[in-house]
């Protein structure tokens with residue numbers, strides 16, 4: 172059995188900064204509410220009229236990650252793309268990456284696990300590497316939320332939270348079992364699927380139905396925020412402990428916890444529960460909002476660039492979100 176190591180990281184966020192003040196001109200909201208409830212100060216939204224999409228942002232992040240891995244696009248032998256905001260209903264963004272990066276005809280898989288998407292994608296890639304099937308896998312998380320949000324007062328409970336952006340990692344085969352991805356743990360609880368969802372369009376609820384009923388807003392995200400929050404704090408804690416225990420590690424051995432950037436209050440709850448210092452937890456939701464499948468990989472890339480993730484460090488990734496799904500990854504860097 173091989174081990175997989177992250178050998179390259181990259182991220183891309185659109186230049187267009189949207190502040191809480193900007194949002195207060197579109198809907199009945201204010202900076203104080205948003206910062207107090209979520210910690211978010213600003214987010215990046217793709218500029219109107221721009222051609223940027225989840226796939227194109229994914230390409231930009233991927234180019235950086237591949238270069239930092241010291242590889243070329245032709246060294247990549249599989250693509251895993253996580254997103255809830257794909258460019259097309261089908262095919263998925265993975266094949267677009269293959270085309271846009273002018274890659275060999277390697278396999279491409281899309282993962283639809285929303286906020287947990289990046290860890291699910293990482294876990295899939297890890298299994299392919301461990302078994303020896305592939306050597307270098309490109310794992311991407313990318314989201315174009317802003318085009319699909321209800322930016323009126325009706326949608327304010329959701330739309331102020333989400334941001335656009337992409338991150339990518341190259342996962343490579345290693346024969347050093349003391350470093351790399353030590354474990355991943357994945358969970359789901361589908362009975363809560365409708366607590367955080369975009370229901371339409373779907374085959375069950377297709378476009379003509381939507382067009383015939385102007386009151387039908389099931390194409391906008393719906394979130395039962397309080398219920399999601401309560402589940403998130405429990406599941407984050409559980410899945411972090413599950414990952415640590417599987418490796419006979421304890422909380423105080425964590426060098427860097429990178430939680431999915433859902434809400435700063437959720438990260439702070441987890442930090443307090445595990446008595447972690449500020450330098451043991453990385454948050455950037457203040458700048459980017461919640462970028463769903465991209466949030467962990469953007470945060471990991473940024474933390475690494477800032478020198479906060481170093482060789483030998485114990486890095487823990489954890490996520491919770493729509494599905495419900497939740498997951499963790501324990502990595503010896």
Ligand code: UT7
Pocket residue numbers: 199200201204205208209286327328329331395396397398399400403432433434437461463491492493
């Ligand atoms: O990433 C996937 C997982 N997602 C999460 O983990 C998100 C979890 N949930 C949350 O982060 C929080 O529940 C929210 C930030 C979404 C909402 O915070 P909350 O403290 O649960 O607020 P609430 O939904 O209970 O709303 C409180 C009040 C309501 O007014 P009333 O009914 O008390 O008069 C809302 O209408 O705040 C109002 N409100 C707003 N006011 C100003 C909701 N959104 C806004 C807004 N600006 N943007």
